[in-house]
Amino acid sequence: MNVRKGTVKGFNAGSYTATVQVAGSLAVWLADVPVARNIGAAEMVVGRRCALIFFSESDPRDALVVGVYT
């Protein structure tokens, strides 16, 4: 398991997934990252920092945005 920080670049309220700029990736975003349902859709504002857990270090689907801040 791997914890990383990132920046919200997009949010899909239908699939409840986000596009995230993982810290260190200047120009490429990670799409379709599941977002914890306990985070309200209104909080997923583009530009906010976020915390991600990668349950599997290899599989980007097995990750979760667990918090947004700033």
Added chain:
Amino acid sequence: MRTLPSALLAAQKSVSAIPYVKVEIADRIGGIRRLDWQRLYSGGETDSYHAATMPGDGSLIRCRVDSGSLYRQRVTSPGPGSNFSNWTFVDAAANAGVALASRAAQVLLFYVGTNGKTIYVRESSNYGATFGSATAITTAATAVGWLAAGLKADNTVLLIYSVGGTVYAVKRSGTWGSPAAWTNSLASVSGLACQYEADFDVVVSGSDALGAYKVWTCIYGDGYSQAVGTWSPLREVVTASAGSNMEFRAPFLAYPDVFRLTFVEKYTGSESYSRPCFSFSPATADYVNNLWREPVPMNLASDYGLAIAYGTSDMWLTTPSGVWQASLTTPALDVTADVLELTIETDPNGGRLRLVLRNDDGRYLDLSGEKAVIKAGGEVRVSPGYQTASGPLASSGPAYWIEGWEYTSDEGKATLVLHARDAWQLLEGWRSRRQYAWAQGEKNVFQLLSLIMARASLEFSSAGSSSVVTDLYPSFTIQPGESGAIAVRRLLAVVPDVIFFRGHFAYIKNPQASEASDYSYGTDHAILRGRYGSQRPQANRVQVFGDGPFVEAFGWDEVDDAYDRVRQVHDLNLNTVARARDRADAEMRHQEIASSGGEIVVPMNCGQELYDVISITDESAGLTNAQRRVVGLSMRYSAGGRVAVYEQRLLLGAV
């Protein structure tokens, strides 16, 4: 195990064999010449559309567009003393792309007329000394953006040009044909490159429908990797997400020794820059494989990139205001006669070399001239061998890349000690500078490994891999900042296969329990010392949790003897029972191989490699043709001590 000539096989089994260790240091990385660029010209020309080529007489032909005028330049026998500042006015031209292509004495110069739509060609048949009058090839409906051209040996010419996000191709086989739009789709094109090498190889930069800027390769077929007259799909080289303030533009492509590529990375955020980058492909890669080293930034600012030209011995990079030259010949230094000691340690996590060279007369104090190859990243190639009846014979073996060196002095003795690491260090040194992500089904494990190896300048091939390697298309990511070595190990964890290196080639093989022995020790080839053990594996029961399936695998003998030790695997890529079963079996194989221990010390076997299966006969330890797998090996050679040493230590695992 590397195949050895019979004379060398006989020598290494002889008790009186005389060692021969060939060591060569070359200015290569991953088997590819490291180009040592020398800037020959710094002028005041405006950065703009430009091109370069080198016809058969070795003259450098350049062209550029400046404020509505097209200029050309020809420098015969270009070199450090040449004048690169004299330009000849050619014609009025649009501020748009230009292209040059040449073969033998023929040179073609393409440009866009002042209406911005009509493309002209001027042709030279005397190595660019003079050009004919302009011929209109086609007139586009709207403004032409970029041009590129390739020239085949039979004089077939392909011109490609962009209009908005569409690329058109028009071919000349005797006479010019009609332009036809490609079958790909982009929102915009910010650069084109083309050259002929069995197909018309093309590089495109621009943005896709989502606004993501990328550099892609594609092929306009000539029947090698792509059907004649058809376009391949676009294959991504670098990418930047929409809204990231990153763009790519102005690519150039050539094949002087391998495919070499330049393009501009343009960042418009804070601390903006327009920085040319270069990349190259592995020597054995076809263009269609789309394997590229991680692009390397160059210490230069340009919006219009670095054009590439090359002759038989040199490669050239040009901008309107700059000319750089680099030799294509790889300098190499044979230090065999100076080797006092050599120690190599290799295990599944990497290899290290320590090379001691005599320096009693100060021969290595000045690392210039032919000794300039002794520098960080220089490639040290070790070929262990013996003196034989057929003369000195050696087996071209592992390669290492210099990490550092030290001089020693001790009571009148002086040495140069080189420290180097093997290809795992190249993988360790490659750090992902962005998020890589592949959806499930996009690339299989072999393709992912090929891509990572290429990013670190390494070749990749199979030496008998499992079917899982090509059947499994996992969802996979490489995190920013993560090393290639970690990414490779994470991929190897999902297959039963292992990787070993032979020079700059990485080979993947499936270490099957049924594998036959490669070599025997204790009969013809002596065992100097031996230690044999067994140890409990870390796990004898594997539980695999997939996306639905749950599968277990057991080492029952171990479980019966000492109860179960569980290892759990969680992987959403495992969405069928068969996949989960493959993974469980792979985990058990890794455990089984680690369940045996020990080592033998033997006279140097020049062809021995990691993961070979060997047979051991050592009556003192009760072993007769006992099969073991080599899970680590070291080599020790000393010619300068009181007692000469030339031996190999093999770490043993279970087959």
